[in-house]
Amino acid sequence: MPTTEVAVVGIGETDYSRDSGRSELMLSLQAINAALEDAGLDGPEVDGLMTWSVDTSPEAAIAENLGVRDLKWFGQINQAGNVGAALVASASAAIRAGLAEVVVIYRGVNGRSGRRYGSGEVTGRRGRGAGAFSEPFGMLTPQHGLAMTAHRRMHETGTTSRQFGMVAVTERAHANRNPRATFHDRRLSIEEHQESRFIVEPFRLYDCCLETDGGGALVLTSLERARSLKQPPVEIKAAAQFAFAADREYTDTAAKFLAPRLWAQAGLGPSDMDVAQIYDHFAPFVVFALEDYGFVERGEGGPLVESGGIAWDGGLLPVNTSGGHLSEAYMQGMNQLLEGVRQARGTSTAQVKDVGASFVDTGIGTGAVIFGPDAR
Amino acid sequence: MTTSNDAPSPDAAAPIEPNILGDRLLPVPEPEHAPYWDALRAGELRIQRCTSCDTLRHSPQPMCPRCRGSEYEWALMSGRGEVYSYVVTHQATNAAFRDKTPFATVLIQLEEGPRMASNLVDVSPEDIEIGLPVEVVFHPVTDEITLPLFRRNTSN
Numbered sequence: 020m021p022t023t024e025v026a027v028v029g030i031g032e033t034d035y036s037r038d039s040g041r042s043e044l045m046l047s048l049q050a051i052n053a054a055l056e057d058a059g060l061d062g063p064e065v066d067g068l069m070t071w072s073v074d075t076s077p078e079a080a081i082a083e084n085l086g087v088r089d090l091k092w093f094g095q096i097n098q099a100g101n102v103g104a105a106l107v108a109s110a111s112a113a114i115r116a117g118l119a120e121v122v123v124i125y126r127g128v129n130g131r132s133g134r135r136y137g138s139g140e141v142t143g144r145r146g147r148g149a150g151a152f153s154e155p156f157g158m159l160t161p162q163h164g165l166a167m168t169a170h171r172r173m174h175e176t177g178t179t180s181r182q183f184g185m186v187a188v189t190e191r192a193h194a195n196r197n198p199r200a201t202f203h204d205r206r207l208s209i210e211e212h213q214e215s216r217f218i219v220e221p222f223r224l225y226d227c228c229l230e231t232d233g234g235g236a237l238v239l240t241s242l243e244r245a246r247s248l249k250q251p252p253v254e255i256k257a258a259a260q261f262a263f264a265a266d267r268e269y270t271d272t273a274a275k276f277l278a279p280r281l282w283a284q285a286g287l288g289p290s291d292m293d294v295a296q297i298y299d300h301f302a303p304f305v306v307f308a309l310e311d312y313g314f315v316e317r318g319e320g321g322p323l324v325e326s327g328g329i330a331w332d333g334g335l336l337p338v339n340t341s342g343g344h345l346s347e348a349y350m351q352g353m354n355q356l357l358e359g360v361r362q363a364r365g366t367s368t369a370q371v372k373d374v375g376a377s378f379v380d381t382g383i384g385t386g387a388v389i390f391g392p393d394a395r
Numbered sequence: 396m397t398t399s400n401d402a403p404s405p406d407a408a409a410p411i412e413p414n415i416l417g418d419r420l421l422p423v424p425e426p427e428h429a430p431y432w433d434a435l436r437a438g439e440l441r442i443q444r445c446t447s448c449d450t451l452r453h454s455p456q457p458m459c460p461r462c463r464g465s466e467y468e469w470a471l472m473s474g475r476g477e478v479y480s481y482v483v484t485h486q487a488t489n490a491a492f493r494d495k496t497p498f499a500t501v502l503i504q505l506e507e508g509p510r511m512a513s514n515l516v517d518v519s520p521e522d523i524e525i526g527l528p529v530e531v532v533f534h535p536v537t538d539e540i541t542l543p544l545f546r547r548n549t550s551n
Contacts, residue, residue, distance in 0.1 A: 218482050
């Protein structure tokens with residue numbers, strides 16, 4: 020049986036705001052409509068739906084609104100915000116196996132006006148379960164665990180807060196080119212970053228992602244069918260997920276474990292990537308991802324960023340070219356997937372030249388995708 | 396279970412830094428973790444240990460990751476360790492911590508191996524360093540709950 024190659028044929032998103040004034044279901048549906056319009060497909064043609072386990076809009080509710088004839092494949096991946104690429108891997112597998120033909124991946128969230136991740140409201144355990152051993156001491160939000168890891172890794176590698184700051188500054192410059200970005204009109208200097216207050220030290224204000232209301236969606240189908248649709252297909256060259264490794268050291272990110280599988284699947288390596296979107300819930304983890312995916316050696320991510328290495332115009336590896344979670348919107352990896360597709364299409368507002376391989380990480384190693392233009 | 400007289404007694408509790416006292420977010424113990432909390436109340440730090448392969452693990456889990464054994468005991472720790480990493484919360488959204496900022500949360504590496512989150516009772520956030528030697532003190536919060544906190548260990 021010939022292998023079915025899979026492609027992204029449509030992308031869509033809503034406006035990004037602090038108060039959408041709409042339900043999360045509405046946000047998802049508006050994003051899906053935009054993605055279907057982009058693809059030139061109609062609601063009833065969708066036969067697969069996938070989303071984040073933290074999303075509040077069940078697949079059946081989406082299907083009902085789209086007028087789906089027969090929902091053959093649906094499901095969620097139960098981790099947190101970091102499952103975007105894993106959903107792409109799962110949806111691709113379903114299409115390859117013939118379980119569905121047109122799969123939509125969606126996310127709609129009032130992350131600022133509704134339940135806020137930064138409050139610990141979504142992820143906190145209120146002292147229950149494993150929370151009994153961390154929360155009474157003030158480990159209250161995802162930021163606390165990540166700041167703890169980052170501080171140890173700074174100690175081990177010599178990476179500095181100023182280097183983290185250059186992630187934020189570079190991404191802001193990218194956002195300044197992107198009219199959709201929350202911080203399109205606001206510039207950021209390294210001095211402002213270094214003078215910004217600590218939230219959970221060592222993380223400063225501008226190391227932290229936004230909280231955003233909005234929605235995003237992408238449409239996947241077979242590469243063969245994609246070639247007859249409206250947009251030039253963007254091929255999924257590799258997609259993989261990761262959750263746990265028994266021999267993981269404290270400061271290892273998941274990327275260290277995902278990377279060898281991802282590169283093997285693609286038949287490509289870090290030096291083949293032309294542009295990268297990396298899950299920047301917190302700026303320091305962009306540095307750690309660059310190291311653990313093998314773009315640079317451990318300890319060299321900070322110097323790379325500091326020397327302009329992740330800027331869209333002339334950097335060794337342009338990163339988060341839409342402004343990312345820090346400056347575009349915090350759509351939990353969805354906006355990074357969309358930007359990864361745009362880079363492969365050649366339609367980014369910070370477009371890198373001649374993109375053959377567009378890398379997207381959606382959780383510092385919990386999942387990654389490599390997009391590329393149709394090779395035919 | 397092993398016994399030892401090495402662990403500091405409840406009487407050894409040092410003065411508590413004001414920032415981290417008061418209306419703490421209280422743990423809600425799971426039934427199978429009762430021995431951990433009972434030991435703390437009695438002034439002992441006991442960590443889950445697999446009876447098949449002696450692997451220590453924290454936080455407690457139903458199964459040993461090394462040998463898949465489901466039998467375990469609660470091994471007495473010396474209470475000594477060092478600061479492995481730490482964070483300082485400057486902006487807290489949780490009501491239990493909002494008026495206590497800035498406060499530090501430390502990750503303690505126990506000398507027996509496991510790591511645990513805690514607070515230091517006698518070191519202000521700006522004086523904490525990775526590698527700082529510490530020892531456990533027992534901080535009763537309610538009749539039921541005593542938390543393991545740490546203080547500077549100046550004995551060596």
